Amino acid sequence: MARVFSGIQPSGTLHLGNYLGALRRWVPYQDSDDTRFCIVDLHALTLDIEPAALRAQTLDTALAYLAAGLDPARAVLFVQSHVPAHAELTWLLECTASYGELARMTQFKDKAARGGSHQELVRASLLTYPVLMAADILAYRTEKVPVGDDQRQHIELARTVATRFNARYGDVFVVPDADIAPVAARIMDLQQPDRKMSKSIPSPAGRIDLTDTPDEIRRKVRRAVTDTAAEVAYDPDRKPGIANLLDILAAALDDGGSPAVLAERYASYGALKADVADAVVALLEPFQARLAAWRADAGEVHKLLAAGAAAARAEAEHTLGRAREAVGLLAPA
Ligand code: TRP
Numbered sequence: 469m470a471r472v473f474s475g476i477q478p479s480g481t482l483h484l485g486n487y488l489g490a491l492r493r494w495v496p497y498q499d500s501d502d503t504r505f506c507i508v509d510l511h512a513l514t515l516d517i518e519p520a521a522l523r524a525q526t527l528d529t530a531l532a533y534l535a536a537g538l539d540p541a542r543a544v545l546f547v548q549s550h551v552p553a554h555a556e557l558t559w560l561l562e563c564t565a566s567y568g569e570l571a572r573m574t575q576f577k578d579k580a581a582r583g584g585s586h587q588e589l590v591r592a593s594l595l596t597y598p599v600l601m602a603a604d605i606l607a608y609r610t611e612k613v614p615v616g617d618d619q620r621q622h623i624e625l626a627r628t629v630a631t632r633f634n635a636r637y638g639d640v641f642v643v644p645d646a647d648i649a650p651v652a653a654r655i656m657d658l659q660q661p662d663r664k665m666s667k668s669i670p671s672p673a674g675r676i677d678l679t680d681t682p683d684e685i686r687r688k689v690r691r692a693v694t695d696t697a698a699e700v701a702y703d704p705d706r707k708p709g710i711a712n713l714l715d716i717l718a719a720a721l722d723d724g725g726s727p728a729v730l731a732e733r734y735a736s737y738g739a740l741k742a743d744v745a746d747a748v749v750a751l752l753e754p755f756q757a758r759l760a761a762w763r764a765d766a767g768e769v770h771k772l773l774a775a776g777a778a779a780a781r782a783e784a785e786h787t788l789g790r791a792r793e794a795v796g797l798l799a800p801a
Contacts, residue, residue: 469500469502471504471612471642472497472501472504472611472647473503473504473505473604473605473608473610473613474494474614474615475505475508475548475604476490476491476507476508476529477508478509478512478522478529479511479515479525479668480666480667481679482529482677482678483675483676483677484655484665484675484676484678484716484748485664485665485666485675486532486667487536487755488655488716489653489654490614491538492536493614493649494536494538495536495537499542501612503544504610505533505543505544505545506546506548506604507526507530507548509522509526509548510548510555511600511601514591514593514594527766527769530545530547531762531766531769532678532759533545534758534762534769535755535758535759535761535762540772540775540776544776545772545773545776546777546779547777550773550774550780550781551607551777551780553607553781553787553788554604554607554784555600557603557606558600558602560788560795561602561603562596563795564629564633564636565599565628565629569628570598570625571595573598573621573622573625574621575597575622576597576598598625598626601622601626602622602629602630605626606629608780608783609641609642610644611642611645612644612645612647613626613646613647614647614649615646615647615648615649616648617649617651618664620646624646626644627643630642630643631643633794637791637794640790640791641791655715655719656708656712656715657669657674658674658688658691658693659671659673661693661709661711661712662708673688673691674688675688678752678755678756682749685752689741689744689748690745692709692712692713693709694709694713694737695707695710700714700731700736700737702726702728702730702731710731710737710740711727713744714730714731714740715727716744716748717743717744720744
């Protein structure tokens with residue numbers, strides 16, 4: 469039984485990629501491991517986000533966790549900012565990480581590059597983001613972190629920081645391992661199949677939101693970008709649009725059929741798209757029913773989050789206390 473931690477930022481509407489790559493993947497860990505799943509609202513503040521939207525999306529993300537089958541009786545479900553120890557531990561870890569290793573992070577370089585000549589507008593928190601993520605993980609003495617491949621470098625940083633802290637101050641942190649999702653769990657944008665389906669792309673045409681109606685899902689799948697060859701084959705490099713649809717189909721059917729084998733069933737893109745749409749509609753139907761039920765019981769959800777935060781606080785404060793003592797902060801009388 470490993471100690472497990474993961475989280476999603478409430479930075480937009482959750483989509484099919486979040487469901488297949490994260491939420492659905494997390495559910496079985498509850499049976500085998502000691503799990504915590506967090507809504508990382510402080511991370512969302514690295515983006516330009518309306519306060520009212522952040523608040524609403526934080527609750528929506530909690531509803532999606534519950535609707536996906538995360539179960540407060542077996543997993544600790546909570547909101548990151550409800551546990552102040554994350555922010556405080558971040559400071560101690562920022563004093564352990566170096567500027568150079570943060571500036572080298574690919575995600576930071578990409579996001580800072582988007583600021584172009586306006587580096588004054590690049591938030592300092594984009595640089596320190598992975599340290600907050602390390603604090604999330606290390607506060608719970610986490611052993612296993614289920615994440616997508618894009619987070620590999622951030623987990624590596626958490627390992628580096630934990631190892632350095634322990635060497636300098638004594639054994640406080642557990643060095644965590646990443647548990648990387650298989651490639652097929654990575655769902656791409658339907659309009660731009662070379663990029664990941666994303667909460668933060670403003671145009672929703674390439675994204676299947678978890679709240680989309682069956683009609684919206686069918687329309688988006690029908691309009692998904694393909695290619696002109698009109699031959700169904702699984703070739704992610706040469707036919708990224710079709711490969712993505714086959715990945716989605718394989719993941720939604722979840723019956724062990726590989727995307728390459730599924731490809732052989734189809735003589736036309738139209739037939740493939742129709743089946744993809746049906747499979748996604750069928751996959752999301754029970755999820756959406758549970759989502760509606762939880763939404764109608766929002767008072768209960770707030771209570772569950774409060775209980776989750778209380779449990780998380782006890783654990784995180786314990787680790788934080790050890791870290792404070794290790795670095796030499798004078799304990800208050
Ligand atoms: N950075 C992660 C992402 O964007 C979210 C995240 C924050 C996270 N803290 C975490 C994931 C801790 C795993 C563990 O996907």
